[in-house]
Amino acid sequence: MIASNMTKRSSPRIVLISPKGPLYRHRGGIFGKSLRYMPLTLPTLASLVPKELDATIQCFDEGIMDVPMDLEGDIIGLTVITGTSKRAYELADHFRSRGITVVLGGPHVTLLPDEAQQHADAIVVGYAEEEWPKLLRDFVAGNLQPRYQQGADFKLGGYPLPDRSVLPESKFLTANVFEATRGCVHNCSFCVVPAAWGRRPWQKPVEEIVEDIKRRKARKAIFIDLNLISDKHYAAKLFEALLPLKIQWYGLSTTILCDDIPLLDLAARSGCRGLLMGLESVSQGTLKKNHKAFNNPDEYPRIVKQLHARNISLQGCFVFGLDDDRPDVFMKTAKFAVECGIDLPRFAIVTPFPGTGLYKQLESEGRILTKDWQLYDGQHVVFQPAQMSIEELQLGTEKAWKYAYSWPNIFRRLRHTPASWAFALMTNYGYRYYAYRLHRFYTCDVPFEMLGGGNSGRFELPVVAHAEAMATSEVRL
Ligand code: B12
Numbered sequence: 174m175i176a177s178n179m180t181k182r183s184s185p186r187i188v189l190i191s192p193k194g195p196l197y198r199h200r201g202g203i204f205g206k207s208l209r210y211m212p213l214t215l216p217t218l219a220s221l222v223p224k225e226l227d228a229t230i231q232c233f234d235e236g237i238m239d240v241p242m243d244l245e246g247d248i249i250g251l252t253v254i255t256g257t258s259k260r261a262y263e264l265a266d267h268f269r270s271r272g273i274t275v276v277l278g279g280p281h282v283t284l285l286p287d288e289a290q291q292h293a294d295a296i297v298v299g300y301a302e303e304e305w306p307k308l309l310r311d312f313v314a315g316n317l318q319p320r321y322q323q324g325a326d327f328k329l330g331g332y333p334l335p336d337r338s339v340l341p342e343s344k345f346l347t348a349n350v351f352e353a354t355r356g357c358v359h360n361c362s363f364c365v366v367p368a369a370w371g372r373r374p375w376q377k378p379v380e381e382i383v384e385d386i387k388r389r390k391a392r393k394a395i396f397i398d399l400n401l402i403s404d405k406h407y408a409a410k411l412f413e414a415l416l417p418l419k420i421q422w423y424g425l426s427t428t429i430l431c432d433d434i435p436l437l438d439l440a441a442r443s444g445c446r447g448l449l450m451g452l453e454s455v456s457q458g459t460l461k462k463n464h465k466a467f468n469n470p471d472e473y474p475r476i477v478k479q480l481h482a483r484n485i486s487l488q489g490c491f492v493f494g495l496d497d498d499r500p501d502v503f504m505k506t507a508k509f510a511v512e513c514g515i516d517l518p519r520f521a522i523v524t525p526f527p528g529t530g531l532y533k534q535l536e537s538e539g540r541i542l543t544k545d546w547q548l549y550d551g552q553h554v555v556f557q558p559a560q561m562s563i564e565e566l567q568l569g570t571e572k573a574w575k576y577a578y579s580w581p582n583i584f585r586r587l588r589h590t591p592a593s594w595a596f597a598l599m600t601n602y603g604y605r606y607y608a609y610r611l612h613r614f615y616t617c618d619v620p621f622e623m624l625g626g627g628n629s630g631r632f633e634l635p636v637v638a639h640a641e642a643m644a645t646s647e648v649r650l
Pocket residue numbers: 191192193194197209211212213214217218236249250251252253254255256257276277278279280281284297299300301302305352364365366397398399521526527547549550551552617626627628629630650
């Protein structure tokens with residue numbers, strides 16, 4: 174029987190799910206447990222459930238556990254990113270057919286709300302700090318609306334701290350994961366952030382982050398912010414506040430940090446030991462065309478040296494497949510990464526996530542090969558590359574990984590690493606393991622999560638994209 178969303182309920186049973194497609198479920202990798210940090214999505218949503226509702230909350234992250242298809246609940250919230258949307262819709266359809274109210278939210282729902290709406294009783298578009306509690310109150314009152322939208326006056330402060338107890342901490346490498354900001358002021362053509370949330374940087378009051386770190390008695394912290402230095406003034410305030418905590422921290426930043434020596438020095442003094450930077454390409458032309466001209470490949474060697482001089486390791490991420498890339502791009506980039514001494518280089522196939530400038534361009538040129546969103550994971554070719562074949566892009570990416578993670582090149586790169594040799598070798602060994610088994614594993618699961626944050630990937634020959642490309646003639650995060 175399908176339950177009515179107009180029925181009043183008390184003490185609702187809320188279930189929160191982070192779905193994962195078959196490629197990404199239970200990825201224990203070589204260490205037998207998830208080498209990921211705990212994502213903050215479900216802990217954040219759980220903390221926002223209004224106390225007066227007297228709700229029970231159950232959380233499932235399919236990366237580490239099974240979702241019982243016969244679970245009992247009154248309302249299920251699923252978080253959706255593009256790569257998991259197929260699985261999310263499958264679960265949503267299943268639970269709705271069992272009469273349970275389903276709510277969808279997250280980056281993919283924000284990018285494609287009309288698509289998500291077809292699989293949900295209600296969706297939340299944008300950040301949900303205000304809308305999720307409102308939605309739950311409406312649900313309990315029997316007055317659920319189909320769509321809730323982040324307000325224009327949204328502020329990222331004054332909410333309860335994430336409730337990390339809703340997920341089993343022991344299944345993750347660490348739960349000392351924090352978020353200071355959201356959004357980014359830049360507009361890189363392939364990036365989901367400006368497409369989904371605009372170019373405004375949202376910031377949590379620094380005191381809230383300090384309180385969260387103290388409450389967890391964290392000695393090491395991971396910041397998941399996609400660009401921690403979007404607002405340099407705020408970043409400086411945050412780093413100052415971290416000084417007395419004497420922690421080591423890891424996060425994501427743009428190369429712009431290295432143009433501001435006082436801020437870089439402050440970051441290092443505040444405990445920064447590892448940064449992930451989207452270096453993207455070794456071609457200035459490619460960067461410029463994709464609105465990332467603030468990156469200058471001529472400066473990359475200097476950036477690595479500046480970071481190393483301050484005991485900061487670098488995970489440098491490159492993407493392959495942008496329009497100027499030719500078949501020589503793979504080895505050129507991999508050799509460059511080795512020569513620069515990047516501690517952990519990563520190579521991804523560029524993904525035109527729906528809603529991004531890149532997606533719009535490729536779609537208008539008829540070059541999107543598949544809309545099977547589960548292949549939109551930075552690891553499959555889903556569009557027709559401009560100057561190479563799909564196979565070249567796939568295999569070239571694999572070659573770059575293998576080159577950068579051959580033993581001689583690991584040793585070459587690590588000559589100047591600021592990390593301890595044991596640590597640097599362990600993390601590189603982890604990446605090497607995957608670099609040589611890309612068709613079997615999902616490289617995101619490996620150790621930079623020990624160092625910091627991360628994106629980027631794995632690849633299998635994408636059967637769908639491949640077949641469609643063949644049919645149409647021919648022959649990057
Ligand atoms: C942890 C993380 C992961 C984890 C788990 C992600 C997951 N949900 O499954 C792992 C490591 C598995 C992962 C993998 C990948 N990730 Co990731 N990841 C993140 C990261 C760094 C943090 C997520 C987080 O904790 N956010 C904090 C919470 C509070 O924010 P939030 O999730 O956005 O949730 C808020 C709202 O969106 C909303 N909301 C979200 N879900 C729901 C659900 C309901 C019911 C409601 C009401 C509201 C709601 O409410 C929350 C509060 O406002 C984000 C970047 C970021 N800083 O957010 C990227 C991000 C989610 N990842 C991204 C990407 C691209 C990837 C990869 C493709 C990277 C790669 N090449 O490997 C893979 C995808 C794998 C796949 N299966 O396809 C993109 C998503 C883009 C997209 N369109 O899908 C993001 C946004 C980063 C980016 N580059 O822009 N990732």
